[in-house]
Amino acid sequence: xxxxxxxxxxxxxxxxxxxxxxxxxxxxxxxxxxxxxxxxxxxxxxxxxxxxxxxxxxxxxxxxxxxxxxxxxxxxxxxxxxxxxxxxxxxxxxxxxxxxxxxxxxxxxxxxxxxxxxxxxxxxxxxxxxxxxxxxxxxxxxxxxxxxxxxxxxxxxxxxxxxxxxxxxxxxxxxxxxxxxxxxxxxxxxxxxxxxxxxxxxxxxxxxxxxxxxxxxxxxxxxxxxxxxxxxxxxxxxxxxxxxxxxxxxxxxxxxxxxxxxxxxxxxxxxxxxxxxxxxxxxxxxxxxxxxxxxxxxxxxxx
Amino acid sequence: xxxxxxxxxxxxxxxxxxxxxxxxxxxxxxxxxxxxxxxxxxxxxxxxxxxxxxxxxxxxxxxxxxxxxxxxxxxxxxxxxxxxxxxxxxxxxxxxxxxxxxxxxxxxxxxxxxxxxxxxxxxxxxxxxxxxxxxxxxxxxxxxxxxxxxxxxxxxxxxxxxxxxxxxxxxxxxxxxxxxxxxxxxxxxxxxxxxxxxxxxxxxxxxxxxxxxxxxxxxxxxxxxxxxxxxxxxxxxxxxxxxxxxxxxxxxxxxxxxxxxxxxxxxxxxxxxxxxxxxxxxxxxxxxxxxxxxxxxxxxxxxxxxxxxxxxxxxxxxxxxxxxxxxxxxxxxxxxxxxxxxxxxxxxxxxxxxxxxxxxxx
Numbered sequence: 001x002x003x004x005x006x007x008x009x010x011x012x013x014x015x016x017x018x019x020x021x022x023x024x025x026x027x028x029x030x031x032x033x034x035x036x037x038x039x040x041x042x043x044x045x046x047x048x049x050x051x052x053x054x055x056x057x058x059x060x061x062x063x064x065x066x067x068x069x070x071x072x073x074x075x076x077x078x079x080x081x082x083x084x085x086x087x088x089x090x091x092x093x094x095x096x097x098x099x100x101x102x103x104x105x106x107x108x109x110x111x112x113x114x115x116x117x118x119x120x121x122x123x124x125x126x127x128x129x130x131x132x133x134x135x136x137x138x139x140x141x142x143x144x145x146x147x148x149x150x151x152x153x154x155x156x157x158x159x160x161x162x163x164x165x166x167x168x169x170x171x172x173x174x175x176x177x178x179x180x181x182x183x184x185x186x187x188x189x190x191x192x193x194x195x196x197x198x199x200x201x202x203x204x205x206x207x208x209x210x211x212x213x214x215x216x217x218x219x220x221x222x223x224x225x226x227x228x229x230x231x232x233x234x235x236x237x238x239x240x241x242x243x244x245x246x247x248x249x250x251x252x253x254x255x256x257x258x259x260x261x262x263x264x265x266x267x268x269x270x271x272x273x274x275x276x277x278x279x280x281x282x283x284x285x286x287x288x289x290x291x292x293x294x295x296x297x298x299x300x301x302x303x
Numbered sequence: 304x305x306x307x308x309x310x311x312x313x314x315x316x317x318x319x320x321x322x323x324x325x326x327x328x329x330x331x332x333x334x335x336x337x338x339x340x341x342x343x344x345x346x347x348x349x350x351x352x353x354x355x356x357x358x359x360x361x362x363x364x365x366x367x368x369x370x371x372x373x374x375x376x377x378x379x380x381x382x383x384x385x386x387x388x389x390x391x392x393x394x395x396x397x398x399x400x401x402x403x404x405x406x407x408x409x410x411x412x413x414x415x416x417x418x419x420x421x422x423x424x425x426x427x428x429x430x431x432x433x434x435x436x437x438x439x440x441x442x443x444x445x446x447x448x449x450x451x452x453x454x455x456x457x458x459x460x461x462x463x464x465x466x467x468x469x470x471x472x473x474x475x476x477x478x479x480x481x482x483x484x485x486x487x488x489x490x491x492x493x494x495x496x497x498x499x500x501x502x503x504x505x506x507x508x509x510x511x512x513x514x515x516x517x518x519x520x521x522x523x524x525x526x527x528x529x530x531x532x533x534x535x536x537x538x539x540x541x542x543x544x545x546x547x548x549x550x551x552x553x554x555x556x557x558x559x560x561x562x563x564x565x566x567x568x569x570x571x572x573x574x575x576x577x578x579x580x581x582x583x584x585x586x587x588x589x590x591x592x593x594x595x596x597x598x599x600x601x602x603x604x605x606x607x608x609x610x611x612x613x614x615x616x617x618x619x620x621x622x623x624x625x626x627x628x629x630x631x632x633x634x635x636x637x638x639x640x641x642x643x644x645x646x647x648x649x650x651x652x653x654x655x656x657x658x659x660x661x662x663x664x665x
Contacts, residue, residue: 185388188355193402193453194376203401207392296394299431 037264043254050261057265067266069241070249073156077245078224081163086217088164089171090209094201097179107176111169118166122233125162126151129234155235155243162230167223171216178212179205218281222274246270306331306366307352307457307489313360314347322347323513324361329506334483334490338500339510339536346461348510349493353382353459365457380457381450385465387442389434389449395421396430399448420451440471451486460492464499476502497537501525509533531662534586534655540619542586543629546659549581555601558585558656562625566601568651574665575656582659589619589632591653594639598648606631607644622647 032047037057039050061067096107113121128135129150137147150158182205190204206213228247231237237244237252244252246266254263307329314322322344329335337345350356352363354375363371370378381402389398396417397404403413421427424444434442443463450458464472464479476499483490483503494500500507501521508518509532517529521537528534534542547560556572558565565585567575575583595603606622606629613635620631620639631647633639656665 183386183388183391185384185386186390189382189384189388189449190390190401191355192353192375192380192382193449194405195401199405203405204390210392296431 033264033267036261037268039261041260041264043258043260053261057261058269061262061265061269066241067249070244070246071269073241073244074225074246077156077160077163077227077243078221080160081167081224082217082220084160084164085168085171085220086213089168090175090206090213092168092172093175093179094205097176107173111173113166114169116166118229119233121162121166122230125158125165125230126234129158151235152239155239159231159234159243162234163224163227166230167220171220174212174216175209178209182208214281214285218278221277225270225274307491308364308367309348309352309361310364311361312348312351312358312363314344314351314356315359320359321513322351325515327508327515327518329489329491332487332489334492334503334505335508336492336494336500336504336506337508337510338494338497339516340495343510344513345493345495345510349459349461349491352378352491353380354378378457379455380459381453381455382459382461383446383450383463385462387434387446387466389442389445391434394431394433395426395437395445395448398434398445399452401449402453416452416454420448423451424448439467440475443467443471443475447482455488457489457491458486460490460494462494463492465494465496479503498539501537507537509536511536527664528586528655529664531584531586531657531664534657534664538588540589540630540632542588542655543592544657545585545587545624545627545629547583547585549575549583557601558583560585560625561627563604564600565604565649565654567654567656571651571654571656578658578665580656580658580665583665584657584659584662586655586657587629587649588653589630591650592629592631592647593650594631594633594637594645595648596646598646602651603646603648604629605644606647608639608641611639611641 036047036050038052038054039047040053040056041047041050092110096103096110116124127133131137131147131149131152134150136150140147148154186208187200187204190200195203226247227245228251231243231245232248232251235243237248247270250263250266250270253259253266309325309327312322312325312327313320325344325348327335337348339345347356351358351371354370354373354377358371361371362369365378390401393401399420400413400417403416417430418427421430424447426441426444426448429437429441429445434445437445443466446463464475467475480503492499492503504521506518507521507524509516509524511532517524517533524533525537528537531544535544545560545563547558547563550557550559556567556575558567592604604624606620606624608620608622610621612619612621616635618633618635618637618639620633622629622631639645657663658665
């Protein structure tokens with residue numbers, strides 16, 4: 001009996017170290033945050049000295065126009081950057097999936113932006129966007145156009161452009177990898193079947209790449225909701241609240257406003273949002289599969 | 304209906320030439336099989352006809368129209384691939400109707416066509432399944448179905464049966480032969496399997512090293528191979544080859560080698576005299592040897608039986624003849640003791656002679 005029990009326990013024993021690290025590094029801070037979000041907590045206090053306030057922090061936030069604005073900025077930012085990045089990234093991959101001389105150099109160049117530290121990216125773009133000495137306005141003026149108020153009136157658009165510049169390569173390399181692993185013969189069959197290059201893309205390449213694209217899109221969305229450094233360096237959330245994304249607001253609530261409980265509650269809102277997003281993506285795939293299975297079953301019953 | 308003609312077709316990859324000027328004509332509705340070992344250029348030839356590979360030199364004519372600059376879809380052909388090349392995200396019906404849907408044919412017409420072909424191939428119960436949910440044989444049928452729905456003038460097959468297990472391959476081969484009788488189209492079929500080539504072809508084209516070695520009906524190639532390669536490639540078990548010298552004595556031409564001596568009949572003797580060859584290779588198919596203890600010396604050999612492989616009605620004997628291996632195929636009823644040296648007679652019509660240097664038939 002003992003031997004059998006030991007055998008059964010072996011996998012758990014092997015998993016234990018990883019599980020312990022997970023609990024300490026992931027679960028503990030997470031639960032700490034959830035617990036903290038129910039308390040009125042000033043950074044000067046230890047968590048034991050704080051007062052339990054129930055859902056007050058969540059309710060306050062829900063009616064807080066600044067938080068709502070920040071949430072809406074985050075949503076707009078994430079949706080726009082991810083959609084544009086997906087289109088450009090997949091488009092580039094489709095264009096560059098061929099054997100031309102120098103293509104490997106070109107591919108490497110394309111993924112350079114992703115390798116630069118976000119803070120550096122932020123600084124770089126901040127100087128390029130500078131109203132008088134920045135590259136963009138100097139160039140615009142040199143061809144006789146008005147300068148653009150990049151980080152003022154158009155701040156959200158400007159940070160969106162910078163993010164697109166930095167993260168399109170991520171989608172590009174994953175899409176390219178997906179493309180190159182497609183079954184060559186299926187594409188040849190499509191050519192014989194008379195598909196034009198466009199039709200091959202729409203009917204064969206994109207649908208076959210879909211599983212990879214969905215995961216890529218999800219990863220980018222999660223990342224976009226958490227973006228911080230580039231925007232912090234470029235605009236610090238301004239002017240006004242126009243680029244104050246949630247991550248920035250959370251950090252300011254904790255450091256400037258000294259309200260740890262509220263900051264924790266805000267983080268939880270973000271976490272819930274991301275969880276819903278992820279669950280929705282998986283649910284979508286499952287529903288699709290179930291629908292197909294149902295159609296098939298119905299069709300086969302008819303016979 | 305078009306006929307297909309290859310005119311001095313050349314394929315190069317960089318500096319390497321893999322096809323050295325292929326000339327070939329296929330008659331209307333002919334079933335042509337390109338056969339040869341791996342790397343002989345048969346698949347490349349097919350893919351050039353399909354338009355999947357560019358033509359380095361020469362021209363392909365379909366119905367006397369040069370097509371080498373045309374896209375595959377403009378050549379009016381359908382193709383079955385070795386790995387089936389089904390679209391994994393589409394169900395069977397969608398796979399089969401893809402080409403028709405691209406042409407924007409009316410939906411009713413597409414449905415009707417798919418139903419017809421599915422009925423013929425026994426795919427009706429699976430129309431709503433995806434390729435991933437089908438067995439190898441069923442996928443093979445879908446690939447065939449996709450080609451049939453197209454109604455193209457020409458069908459290309461690139462080793463369509465080689466991914467199937469032996470039993471299924473035999474069955475699909477028979478079904479292909481049946482389909483061949485119903486569907487009157489130009490068919491070009493690539494295989495490395497000489498049994499497929501022999502059973503299906505109207506015309507076999509044997510390729511080796513980027514050259515056509517010989518073309519003709521299966522019977523022509525089997526009975527009158529032009530060189531040692533073709534002789535050895537077609538037929539199982541393969542032909543026996545023995546090195547020998549030509550000796551003329553008392554008006555009879557003899558081939559003599561280690562451990563054997565055969566007298567040639569008149570036709571062979573004339574050919575050898577005309578050729579003036581001294582050193583030759585004798586080819587004898589295993590089925591042209593038979594166990595005959597009373598055979599006359601001039602058309603029989605003594606062979607020492609080493610191994611006997613029982614394969615049902617037939618047995619294959621591996622024998623030794625002066626250090627060279629000779630294979631004999633016999634009815635299994637003949638009792639053969641292992642290790643004994645026995646006398647086997649040679650069917651005189653089954654003797655093939657090849658020049659030892661050029662390996663061409665004499």
